[in-house]
Every structure is written in structure tokens, then in C-alpha cells.
Amino acid sequence: MPRRRIRVTGAPEAPLRAALAALRAGLGVPGDFPPEVLAEAERAAKAPTPPPYDATDIPFFTLDPPASTDLDQATHLSRRGNGHRVRYAIADVAAFVAPGGALDAEAHRRVNTLYFPDEKVPLHPVVLSEGAASLLPDRTRPAVLWTIDLDGEGRTLAVDVRRALVRSRAKLDYAGVQRAIDSGTAEEPVALLREVGTARERLEVERGGISLNVPEQEITEHDHTYELGYRAPLPADGWNAQLSLLTGMAAAELMLAHGTGILRTLPAAPDGAVARLRRTATALHIDWPHHVSYAALIRTLDPHEPRHAAFLQECTTLLRGARYTPFRDGVLPAITTHSAVAAPYAHCTAPLRRLVDRHASEICLAAVAGQEPPDWVRAVLDALPRRMAEGAQLAGTVERECVDIVEAALLKDRVGDVFDGCVVDVEEHRPTVGTVQLESPAVVGRIEGERLPLGERLRVRLTRADPRTSKILFAPA
The missing domain is CATH 2.40.50.140 (Nucleic acid-binding proteins)
Structure with a gap:
């Protein structure tokens, strides 16, 4: 999801805000929620479907950018013999959204949360996405609770997923967690993020997976003025991302074993794209011996070095072509893996902000229970890839155009x-x-x-x- 989140102050007719409003109008971005959707959300917020299992005794924490309030995931890490137990709670949006209702239809129309510098266009009404369904601290919430046991090397031993009540104890941010871990002051559930994250990173290397450490362009607001900067992700960003990858990989394996699901797939890059990347490496004076794999080369690069940063940016072109691949009744698709993950993978960890994740969670819950997925999931399974592709295209356009507008506003004089x-x-x-x-x-x-x-x-x-x-x-x- 986009990371460029700021507020734009000033009158609506100010040039920057006017340009952003014109962008929304030009792209046909959804406006306010219809009254019937808001009414259904208000009712659901007061009476979600209660889960059968109580896990409120587990001290979960969330890890997000400081200003985030739509909190999809909460984590608890503990030791288990010479390995670890990962508990990963995902907001249970299905506890609030009735299949076939006004909320469900509107979510299928919006597909993703869209982030603009001056406002956010949410997938679900704020009363849910930043309120009753968000895993906010010191609030009891329904969740889809993943429990994944790992051995001493970080390999998956057992997976369980069930509906549960959870209660986050702390809302943490990346910089604060990094400082606490580096200084040795983090409590064990947080301190173990480094152990589990680095173990999973080693396994990523082993299987040939790739995490591109590309510096991100960020827009920030200070004293009603705007600044642009580059942010290289912290190690804590990567460790936390490994937990999401771990859960997405576990979800994919459950789906494949069950015979019905929706995967996030990416075919191997065509030879022509890799050849172009090799020409780029030559132009940037980056040594890429023919016996060294693409994945191995990536891990030798320093994103703070301009030549390396330029090459890493070019590497993102190999990630184009990712799609959602549904399957059912035991008939598996021709491609089941995501080439960057180097394993089967599914999106299931961001249901407050991405439509497909709610459906993926239902399939996984059914798989563990030995049941067929709900009829409402099966009914839309084949249509989801097209809707998600349209939503992703719009989200990408929004992000690019917003940054262009802010850059132009900053440089106009x-x-x-x-x-x-x-x-x-x-x-x-x-x-x-x-x-x-x-x-x-x-x-x-x-x-x-x-x-x-x-x-x-x-x-x-x-x-x-x-x-x-x-x-x-x-x-x-």
C-alpha cells in the first residue's frame, strides 16, 4: 500500500488542494459513502458477529506508521522450544460486512483504500476502518487469528487459523521499535521480531526470494509547509514484512491443499526483461557476473549508493505482471507461485484496505475446518481478479499523480x-x-x-x- 500520507491544510480553493480535487474528479474516485452504506456500517459497528474463541489474554501489539488508524494486523511473538510461535491477528472485516448487503457492494465498487495528500478514500466507512474493526490499542476486537509455529531455523511446523477476540496492548511504530530493539530495551514479544524476521530473511535467501530495498520518496508536512525526502526502510520494516509474507505463504499452502483459493502469482521474468536489466547494470558500472543470480546480486547492493539505487529502481520492472489467480474444486492453476516470493503466496493480511483479503481469510478458515468456503466467496471468486486489477491500476495512478502534483507545487517558483x-x-x-x-x-x-x-x-x-x-x-x- 502507498506510504505517502500527509494532510494538506488551507482553504479548499488553494491551488494544491484544488489540483488534488480535480485529480479525484478526473479519475472518478468514489466520494462520500451512500446513506444506506453508512447506516449499515453504524449498525454493524455496534453488533459485529461474535467469534467463538477468546484470545484477549494475549498481549498483542501493532506496528504501523505513527499516524495510521486503520490497523489491520496485530502481533505476538514468543519462544517455543528452540523455535518460535507467531500469533498474527488480522482484522475480521467479515464480522461486520454482511454478504450481499450495501456495505459489501460498496466494497466491491471501491476495491482499495486510496491515499491522497489531503485525504484518504477508504474501502470501508471510517466507523469500521478506523473504529470498530481496526485493531486499536486497548480495544477488544474480532479477528482472524493465525498461529504459526516455527522451528529453530524459522521453518513452518504447524499452522492454525480461527476466529477470535483479541486485544492489542500497544500501538508501535517502526522507528520506535528499531530503537528499542537496538538498545536492548524492547520487551520479549517485540525483541523477538529481529530473531524471527532475520530467520525468515535467511530462508528467503535460501529459496531464491527477493525483497527490494528501494529508497522511497516521502512527502511530509512541517509547520504548514511541505518537504520531500528519501526514506530507506529500517530493518524493522523488513522483519515485520516477513511476518506478513509468512502468513501469506501459509494461506496459499492451505488453499492449495484444500483445492479452492485465490493466489497472488507472478511468473518468472522473461529473458528479454532480464537482458535489459543486465544492460542497465553495465551502464551503471555494476558488476554482474553471469554465474551470479539476480536474487544474489540484489543482496549485495547498497540503496544509499546512487548507482545501486538506480539499479534497484529498475529491478521493480520485473515485478510487473503480478495478478490474482483463482482456482476451485481441486483444479490447480498452471502457475501457483509468486516469483519474487519464490513460493505460493496469497494476500490475506490487509482486509481493511484491500477487498480480496476478506475472501482469502474465509477460504483459509474453511480449509482448517475441513469445510467448503462460503457460497458468497465462491460466487465472486472468478470476478475478483478483474476487480482487483482495476483497483490496483487506479491506486497506482493516484500515487504517481499525487506526488507529481506536490512536486510541481513545491517547484513552481x-x-x-x-x-x-x-x-x-x-x-x-x-x-x-x-x-x-x-x-x-x-x-x-x-x-x-x-x-x-x-x-x-x-x-x-x-x-x-x-x-x-x-x-x-x-x-x-
Whole structure:
């Protein structure tokens, strides 16, 4: 999900807010929830379907960006012999959303939560997504509780999933958890995040999986002004991501064994894409011996080094082509794996923000119970991939366009100024067009010029910055 979350202050007619409002209108982004949806959400918030199992004695914690209130996951880690027990609670949206009701229909229309700088367009009404269904601290909530036992090397020994009441004890953020773990002050359930996370990272290496550590462009607000920066993920980000991957892999295995499910699949990259990546490595002066695999090379790169960061950004092109693959009645699809995960994988850990996850959880619950998935899940299974693809396309457009608008607004009075930057991409068939990443401010924009030295530092001049069209353009200085 997008990480660029800020608030835009000022009057609605302010140029930046006006540009964002125009973007929403132009993209056909859903507006307010219909009255019947809000009414159903209010009723559901007061009387969710109660789960049969009480796990409120387990001291869960959540780990999210500080401002997040739509909390999908809560975690508890403990030792189990020479291994570990991972308890991973996922918000039970199905406890609130009745199949075939107004809430369900609206969720199928929206598909994903969309994040804009000035507001969030949620998948579900706020009374649920940031209230009754969110795993907020010191609140008892219905959840889909995963219990995954790991051996000393982090390999899965046993998996259980059931509906349960849970109660988070603390809302933590990545920077605070990293400090506590590094200083040795973290309590054991949090401190074990490093042990479990690094064990799972070693297994990822072993199976040939890939986690791209690409610095992210972030927009932040300080004293009613906006700043752009680059954020390299902390180790704690990666450890926490491994728990989500672990759960998604366990879900996929349950589905495959049960014979019905919906996987997140990604075929192996075609030879042409890998060949292009090798040419990019050569242009960036990155040594990639033919006997070294793509996955092994990735782990040698430093995202703080501009040449490496440019190459890592190019590597994301190999992740295109991921899709949702449904199957039923024991007839398995031709492709069951996600090539970046290097294993079967399913999305099931973010149901407050992503439509498919609610359905995946129901299939897993049925698999453990030895039952068929509910009829309402089977009825929409084949239509979900198309809806999710449409939602992902819209979410990607929103994220790109929002950053472009904010960049253009920040730079609109600096046309003609010269900046230090690095060319991070050159179009294969148009070598005079590419992408430049500035050192400061942290802007990534289009550049046009006769000589674009990929991966090299150069001085660039801003030639256009128009918030109305959300476009910026640079040229070599």
C-alpha cells in the first residue's frame, strides 16, 4: 500500500488542494459513502458477529506508521522450544460486512483504500476502518487469528487459523521499535521480531526470494509547509514484512491443499526483461557476473549508493505482471507461485484496505475446518481478479499523480534553477528521455536532453513546473 500520507491544510480553493480535487474528479474516485452504506456500517459497528474463541489474554501489539488508524494486523511473538510461535491477528472485516448487503457492494465498487495528500478514500466507512474493526490499542476486537509455529531455523511446523477476540496492548511504530530493539530495551514479544524476521530473511535467501530495498520518496508536512525526502526502510520494516509474507505463504499452502483459493502469482521474468536489466547494470558500472543470480546480486547492493539505487529502481520492472489467480474444486492453476516470493503466496493480511483479503481469510478458515468456503466467496471468486486489477491500476495512478502534483507545487517558483541530480532511467527506444532523481529536494522527474548519462551525477535545470497539469520537466544544465 502507498506510504505517502500527509494532510494538506488551507482553504479548499488553494491551488494544491484544488489540483488534488480535480485529480479525484478526473479519475472518478468514489466520494462520500451512500446513506444506506453508512447506516449499515453504524449498525454493524455496534453488533459485529461474535467469534467463538477468546484470545484477549494475549498481549498483542501493532506496528504501523505513527499516524495510521486503520490497523489491520496485530502481533505476538514468543519462544517455543528452540523455535518460535507467531500469533498474527488480522482484522475480521467479515464480522461486520454482511454478504450481499450495501456495505459489501460498496466494497466491491471501491476495491482499495486510496491515499491522497489531503485525504484518504477508504474501502470501508471510517466507523469500521478506523473504529470498530481496526485493531486499536486497548480495544477488544474480532479477528482472524493465525498461529504459526516455527522451528529453530524459522521453518513452518504447524499452522492454525480461527476466529477470535483479541486485544492489542500497544500501538508501535517502526522507528520506535528499531530503537528499542537496538538498545536492548524492547520487551520479549517485540525483541523477538529481529530473531524471527532475520530467520525468515535467511530462508528467503535460501529459496531464491527477493525483497527490494528501494529508497522511497516521502512527502511530509512541517509547520504548514511541505518537504520531500528519501526514506530507506529500517530493518524493522523488513522483519515485520516477513511476518506478513509468512502468513501469506501459509494461506496459499492451505488453499492449495484444500483445492479452492485465490493466489497472488507472478511468473518468472522473461529473458528479454532480464537482458535489459543486465544492460542497465553495465551502464551503471555494476558488476554482474553471469554465474551470479539476480536474487544474489540484489543482496549485495547498497540503496544509499546512487548507482545501486538506480539499479534497484529498475529491478521493480520485473515485478510487473503480478495478478490474482483463482482456482476451485481441486483444479490447480498452471502457475501457483509468486516469483519474487519464490513460493505460493496469497494476500490475506490487509482486509481493511484491500477487498480480496476478506475472501482469502474465509477460504483459509474453511480449509482448517475441513469445510467448503462460503457460497458468497465462491460466487465472486472468478470476478475478483478483474476487480482487483482495476483497483490496483487506479491506486497506482493516484500515487504517481499525487506526488507529481506536490512536486510541481513545491517547484513552481523555481523554474530556471539548477539542481544536482542523478539519471536513474533512460527510455530504451528514446535515449533522449529519462528520469532524474534530485539530491535536494527529493524530487524524481522527467528529463529531456541529448546526453543522459545513466547512473551518473549531473547538474540539471528545471524548465517546467505546473501544479495544474502535475508536470515537471528538467534538462541537463
